[in-house]
Amino acid sequence: MSAMSISLKSRLSAAGIHLTISLAVAAAAAWLVFGLWYPYPYREISGGRELxxxxxxVDVIMGPLLTLTVFNRNKPVSELRRDVSVIGLLQIAALAYGLWTVSVARPVHxxxxxxxxxxxxxIEVPEAELDQAPPELQRLPWTGPTLLALRAFENNKxxxxxxxxxxxxxxxxxxxRLWQDYEKGKLEIIAVAKPLSDLKIRFPAQAGLIDAASRSALGASKSGTALGYLPLAGRDQYWTAVLDLNTTEVIAFVPLDSF
Structure with a gap:
């Protein structure tokens, strides 16, 4: 086997090991992002999946390609260690910046x-105004959005x-400053929610999708529950939230613009 073939084989082996490690790190990052920050359906509504x-x-491709380029067993050990360390640091920095970008765009409420x-x-919440929220809401959550309601305006001004x-x-x-506990908005929610049957009339071709979403959320034991819906505004998408009208619990989400 020629020296060139041996060199290429060692480079491919090193790049393959680096790729395996990168994929393992990516899997852990995916659990963090999709398991905590962007649970369904927010990975769709808030663009978390694309981000x-x-x-x-970028991170998974960059590291192994750089390793494939610079790895050479003929280099002094100190030089090879330095090259691999620099690549690792660049990759960690890129991943950290990327995860920070995803985190500041995460849905919180x-x-x-x-x-x-x-x-x-x-990113939409003015940090300087957080101390105007109720005490229990002055820290933005890291484990997925929480349900809130807006309070009534205090005066015309x-x-x-x-x-x-x-x-x-x-x-x-x-x-x-307008946030309040979700339960305090229950009467207003019930007053403006529309019957789910109206949504199926508006979107007859999607009636099966609407029924499937509500059945999946409720299960057979609560099939007679009164259901309603309200439009849902995301970052750049519009969906529909399905509600249990007895409790105002949001039980399902449907990818329909019901505004």
């Missing part, structure tokens, strides 16, 4: 907002101020 795959594709639900993302803020592109659901 994550861009990060991982699903907020009932007047006549709809809105997915609120960490606040209504006008918040309306102007919303018209400027900042959703009301992202204003900590």
């Amino acid at each position: 994550f795959f861009i990060v991982i594709a 699903l907020v009932f907002e007047m006549d709809r639900f809105r997915v609120v993302h960490a 606040e209504r006008m101020d918040m309306t102007l803020v919303a018209l400027g592109g900042a959703p009301l659901g992202a204003r900590p």
Whole structure:
């Protein structure tokens, strides 16, 4: 076997080992992102899947390719160790930056907002206003979105101020000063929720999808439960939230724009 073949074989072997390690790290990162930060359906609604795959594709491809390029057993051990260490540090830095980018865009709350639900993302919440939220809501969650509702405006001035803020592109659901416990919005939610049967009338071709989503969430034991729906606004997508009208629990999500 020629020296060139031996060199290529050793490079491919080193790159293969590096790829295996990179894939293991990517699997752990996927559990973090999709298991905690972007549980279903937020990986779809909030674009978490696309963000994550861009990060991982760059990281998984970059490291092994660099190893394939620089690995050479003829190099002094100290030089080879230095090269591999630099590649590892570059890869770790790229992964850390990518995960940070995904984390600041993560969904933190699903907020009932007047006549709809809105997915609120960490980057949308003004950090300086967090101390205006109820004490238990002044830290943004890291384990998936929590359910909240907006309180009533305190006076006409606040209504006008918040309306102007919303018209400027900042959703009301992202204003900590308006947050309240989800249970406190129960009566308003029931008042504006529409019967699920209306949704099937609006989207007859998707009636099977709607029924399947609600059946899957409820199970056979609660098949007679009164169900309703409200539109759901995400980052750049619109879905529908299916509700148990007795408890106002959000039991399912359907990829339909019901606005």
